[in-house]
Amino acid sequence: MPTIYIDNKPFDVKTGKNLLEACLSLGLDLPYFCWHPAMGSIGACRQCAVKVFKDEEDTRGRIVMSCMEGVKDGLRVSINDETAKAFRSQVVEWLMTNHPHDCPVCDEGGSCHLQDMTVMTGHNYRRYEFKKRTYTNQYLGPLINHEMNRCIQCYRCVRFYKDYAGGKDLNVFSAHNHVYFGREKEGILQSPYSGNLAEVCPTGVFTDKTLKEHYTRKWDLTNAPSVCQHCSLGCNVIAGERYGQLRNIVNRYNGEVNGYFLCDKGRFGYEFVNSENRITQPLIRNQTIEATTHDKLIQHVGKLVSGHTLIGIGSPRASLESNYALLELVGKENFYQGIPDDLAYVEQKIVDVLQSGAIHTPSLKEIEQADAVLILGEDIWNTASVMALAVRQSVMKTAANHTTEQIPLPSWHDMAIKELVQETKGFLANMTVLPSQLDEIAATSMRAAPDDLARLGFAIAHILNPSLPEVPDAGEMINTQATIISKALQQAKHPVIITGTSCWSNALIRAAFDIAAALNGGLAFVLPECNSLGLAMMRAPSFDKAAAHVQQTTNTTAIILENDLYRCIPAIEADAFFSRCKNIIVLDTLHNRTTERAHVLIPAATFAEADGTFVNNEARAQRSSQVFMPANKVIRESFKWLSDIKALQTTAGNGHERHPDDLLLALENRFPQFAGINKVAPPHNFRIHGARIPRESHRYSGRTAITANMAVSEPKPLQDDDSSLSYTMEGYRGLPPAPLIPFFWSPGWNSGQSVNKYQQEVGGMLKGGDPGIRLFEQTTTLPTFYRDVPEAFVPRPDRWMLLPQYHLFGSGELSVYTAGIASLSSGPYISLSKQDAERSHVKDGDMVSVKTDGKTYTFPLSIQESLPDGIVLLPAGLRGMDALSWGSWVNISTEIV
Amino acid sequence: MISHLRTMWLVFIHIFHKKVTIEYPEERAPLAARWRGRIVLTKDPDGGERCVGCYLCAAACPVDCIALQATEDEDGRRYPAFFRINFSRCIFCGYCEEACPTYAIQLIPDFEMGEYKRQDLVYEKEDLLIDSQGKYPGYNFYNVAGMDAGVKAKGKGSNEEEPVDIKSLLP
Numbered sequence A: 001m002p003t004i005y006i007d008n009k010p011f012d013v014k015t016g017k018n019l020l021e022a023c024l025s026l027g028l029d030l031p032y033f034c035w036h037p038a039m040g041s042i043g044a045c046r047q048c049a050v051k052v053f054k055d056e057e058d059t060r061g062r063i064v065m066s067c068m069e070g071v072k073d074g075l076r077v078s079i080n081d082e083t084a085k086a087f088r089s090q091v092v093e094w095l096m097t098n099h100p101h102d103c104p105v106c107d108e109g110g111s112c113h114l115q116d117m118t119v120m121t122g123h124n125y126r127r128y129e130f131k132k133r134t135y136t137n138q139y140l141g142p143l144i145n146h147e148m149n150r151c152i153q154c155y156r157c158v159r160f161y162k163d164y165a166g167g168k169d170l171n172v173f174s175a176h177n178h179v180y181f182g183r184e185k186e187g188i189l190q191s192p193y194s195g196n197l198a199e200v201c202p203t204g205v206f207t208d209k210t211l212k213e214h215y216t217r218k219w220d221l222t223n224a225p226s227v228c229q230h231c232s233l234g235c236n237v238i239a240g241e242r243y244g245q246l247r248n249i250v251n252r253y254n255g256e257v258n259g260y261f262l263c264d265k266g267r268f269g270y271e272f273v274n275s276e277n278r279i280t281q282p283l284i285r286n287q288t289i290e291a292t293t294h295d296k297l298i299q300h301v302g303k304l305v306s307g308h309t310l311i312g313i314g315s316p317r318a319s320l321e322s323n324y325a326l327l328e329l330v331g332k333e334n335f336y337q338g339i340p341d342d343l344a345y346v347e348q349k350i351v352d353v354l355q356s357g358a359i360h361t362p363s364l365k366e367i368e369q370a371d372a373v374l375i376l377g378e379d380i381w382n383t384a385s386v387m388a389l390a391v392r393q394s395v396m397k398t399a400a401n402h403t404t405e406q407i408p409l410p411s412w413h414d415m416a417i418k419e420l421v422q423e424t425k426g427f428l429a430n431m432t433v434l435p436s437q438l439d440e441i442a443a444t445s446m447r448a449a450p451d452d453l454a455r456l457g458f459a460i461a462h463i464l465n466p467s468l469p470e471v472p473d474a475g476e477m478i479n480t481q482a483t484i485i486s487k488a489l490q491q492a493k494h495p496v497i498i499t500g501t502s503c504w505s506n507a508l509i510r511a512a513f514d515i516a517a518a519l520n521g522g523l524a525f526v527l528p529e530c531n532s533l534g535l536a537m538m539r540a541p542s543f544d545k546a547a548a549h550v551q552q553t554t555n556t557t558a559i560i561l562e563n564d565l566y567r568c569i570p571a572i573e574a575d576a577f578f579s580r581c582k583n584i585i586v587l588d589t590l591h592n593r594t595t596e597r598a599h600v601l602i603p604a605a606t607f608a609e610a611d612g613t614f615v616n617n618e619a620r621a622q623r624s625s626q627v628f629m630p631a632n633k634v635i636r637e638s639f640k641w642l643s644d645i646k647a648l649q650t651t652a653g654n655g656h657e658r659h660p661d662d663l664l665l666a667l668e669n670r671f672p673q674f675a676g677i678n679k680v681a682p683p684h685n686f687r688i689h690g691a692r693i694p695r696e697s698h699r700y701s702g703r704t705a706i707t708a709n710m711a712v713s714e715p716k717p718l719q720d721d722d723s724s725l726s727y728t729m730e731g732y733r734g735l736p737p738a739p740l741i742p743f744f745w746s747p748g749w750n751s752g753q754s755v756n757k758y759q760q761e762v763g764g765m766l767k768g769g770d771p772g773i774r775l776f777e778q779t780t781t782l783p784t785f786y787r788d789v790p791e792a793f794v795p796r797p798d799r800w801m802l803l804p805q806y807h808l809f810g811s812g813e814l815s816v817y818t819a820g821i822a823s824l825s826s827g828p829y830i831s832l833s834k835q836d837a838e839r840s841h842v843k844d845g846d847m848v849s850v851k852t853d854g855k856t857y858t859f860p861l862s863i864q865e866s867l868p869d870g871i872v873l874l875p876a877g878l879r880g881m882d883a884l885s886w887g888s889w890v891n892i893s894t895e896i897v
Numbered sequence B: 001m002i003s004h005l006r007t008m009w010l011v012f013i014h015i016f017h018k019k020v021t022i023e024y025p026e027e028r029a030p031l032a033a034r035w036r037g038r039i040v041l042t043k044d045p046d047g048g049e050r051c052v053g054c055y056l057c058a059a060a061c062p063v064d065c066i067a068l069q070a071t072e073d074e075d076g077r078r079y080p081a082f083f084r085i086n087f088s089r090c091i092f093c094g095y096c097e098e099a100c101p102t103y104a105i106q107l108i109p110d111f112e113m114g115e116y117k118r119q120d121l122v123y124e125k126e127d128l129l130i131d132s133q134g135k136y137p138g139y140n141f142y143n144v145a146g147m148d149a150g151v152k153a154k155g156k157g158s159n160e161e162e163p164v165d166i167k168s169l170l171p
């Protein structure tokens, strides 16, 4: 560990870091713009200047850019040196010569890195008397706003957008002091990571357009640490509320999960919380006045649950607490998963694999560090967006690491490394049904039906471990690919295999397991929803079993928890199920086709109004905290409603409310696979020096005016009994435990870049460890290989295999409530391969019908060049679309009506 | 005893002093323009609302008695959708006026705000907004800001160059 002297004080720092990182990691303040912890240094902005001295005798020293200077033992630096300080303040003053007088109307204000750095360097009054340069702006789509005058030419935006995230449509134009950051033509930014520009850009050039709709300054938000609800990765987010509405989502750093970045679905898909379509009133249907109160509802439900056969349908998007509360209410044997049998089967296999302890499942961070990645059948571009970003990093970093092995260059030296690496890439094999943007960086890719992809997987496993069965009649394509891939995987030190549920194929999971086990590499899964794995771990039977159950009984009361069955169960089956139920009780947040069937409808809290624990794709349990209490008192967490109903049964009438911790403890006592989950966050009575952790900043405004229009006397602050976060500005102002960080702020660091102060070292884990409890770790268990290789996929005459195509924007149930995301969603279509279309004499855009599940769906044809023959694709989960029997064989008719 | 007599004498001679009290409300004391009384929201020279909904006054307020919500019109010009001051809390410190970058919020020499019901001391934007520029005539924030919010086009503000032609490489 080198020792460096900063202003004559010795500090031990980590090798391989640059001076800027070292100083920030030590908690010292040093201004910077162009350096970014995830993107390294380019030395462009000249803001991070410090003075370096030759030795103890040297008094003159020389100014260097700290971000471009590696640390070495005995290095003598001065941050506070007068010339270095003057240099830094002049740099900011130059940057400000053209900066507009915009702060009051700039959405960055109050969380602006440029403001922070200007204050830090001490520049305050404008001396420059000449005119300011101006630029025109561009329309960049419904999610990101552009105000180019505010640019300070740090190049972070394009470095993120192009280099880091692989986007193509954001660029630098013009020259000298006229450089312009934007698109060639106005238009929607194409990258699904464009929202990160709002955080990466240190100024207000790129800002969140959805926030603009109901603009609130950072200091006025009530924040809580939350977990993204829109896919199984469980990225950590900070959600902010004002005036009873969710106002924005920003990234919450978690070194093991999302790091510094989110996808646009996660960042912007929050508007459902504010939707007009929310259920706001408990309803008892079929009586003259349907709206009712909490007490009457509980009374009524009490009648429905006693003396009837009770079944509970759980939900992959509800928290573990709510699912467990339902399980407790209805009894374990009457609790079902609320997902179709095929999917439940695939997910069960995943749980088996993880629980066996035979393999390691990598976190997103570990995927970034992998040196060879095989994607087997999962369209991660659409189903696990930030994982696709991690895979991209793995490909880029592997190439960089190979280069720096030959020519020693520190890993932060971004430009130099990029120059050396040029187009070289690490190994990625993207083996999927449909092409995706990942193919561009893939060393090899292949399009095939799920079964053929699984056969490829088994062929690879056979090469890696010849004791595994050979794939019969593998064919040339599979053999060549298997040879290439197995070779690359064998050479890798940290290979990762990625697969998932989106093909609804069990064979893929088995094949991926065999490869990972043969290699002793990482195996990552992608599941459909934010708590799919948590629900699957409860090992309850599928919806189909529930449907069979109600067939045999006549007086069933079904309780359906936050689950629109019509989104995953074909309508005909769902209808049949509902018509057999005597009483249907539905708890949900938004009106949907399932809530229409409810006899009793109970308004449930969304993630922002609830505490809840979610298990992500790597079996990491993560706590999402309540951001705000809904003013409408009947909107409550599902587990609260269910506990109230449960309390009716136990006449002992235990009046005390159960906290999420209690439910988790009960869960872990009941199911050993959840062992340790109770430690996911500090308990509800946790205090630091007797104080709670405030959700509001110390400069939260309007406390005595917000509700003054209704009653001039201020109400008592809301009391949160379920967590140690408070609804006030008072409380402990130091560093909270990592799972309870409501927002990132530090004196002098108002923007999100203050996260530096919360990390053990810059870009490392949060102080006290990254949040989340991994429920399964690899043990010494030997793998039990699967040996059942599926038959090759053979197209059938006049029959097509029906498969889902997921869309990042559009397939999500909740995210499409954000108007911007809905506008980016595709319309319904039917996809056939080129040959199949030719054979059926249809062209792009012709109307084609698919017959399945007792219905005919007619949509325009969209020909997919590289789709394997014999497969028909329909978009999955679009709003209003029925769920289909994915994986079944269907008829297609092409007669134009 | 002497002290009592002295006190009575001193009080007595006040009869012959000039009166400092006035017959309020018939008669009113002259108040300086900078007197810090009732708060108003002023208008721009173009008649638009001056407040741009920046929240700085609310943040500066030591008793947190200002709450507002910013919104914007089709040109991108910001204004408060609602603007509320709870005068039963306001201490007339003037910090809001000092913080305001647009001269929108101003304290004026009016203190006659007594009410029978405390609730009536909650003023909404309709109660605060006046049809005048107040103490700072002629100032329009958008003329000095960089944004084009329908007040001036890019490059037309004071101290601004014409927008850069990004297709040109000339200096």
Ligand code: SF4
Pocket: A099, A100, A101, A102, A103, A104, A106, A107, A108, A109, A110, A112, A113, A114, A115, A150, A202, A203, A204, A205
């Ligand atoms: S980018 Fe920052 S400094 Fe510039 S106008 Fe916006 S808030 Fe102010």
Ligand code: SF4
Pocket: A150, A151, A152, A153, A154, A155, A156, A157, A158, A181, A200, A201, A202, A203, A205, A206
């Ligand atoms: S737009 Fe933002 S990120 Fe890009 S160069 Fe300008 S200031 Fe930097």
Ligand code: SF4
Pocket: A228, A229, A230, A231, A232, A233, A234, A235, A258, A262, A263, A264, A265, A266, A267, A384, A385, A386, A387
């Ligand atoms: S990748 Fe998934 S969890 Fe992460 S932000 Fe996007 S939708 Fe949310």
Ligand code: SF4
Pocket: A104, B050, B051, B052, B053, B054, B055, B056, B057, B058, B068, B096, B099, B100, B101, B102, B103, B104, B105
């Ligand atoms: S400080 Fe001025 S411009 Fe800003 S919100 Fe208050 S009154 Fe409006």
Ligand code: FES
Pocket: A020, A031, A032, A033, A034, A035, A041, A042, A043, A044, A045, A046, A047, A048, A049, A065, A066, A067, A068
């Ligand atoms: S941060 Fe070092 S030069 Fe920009």
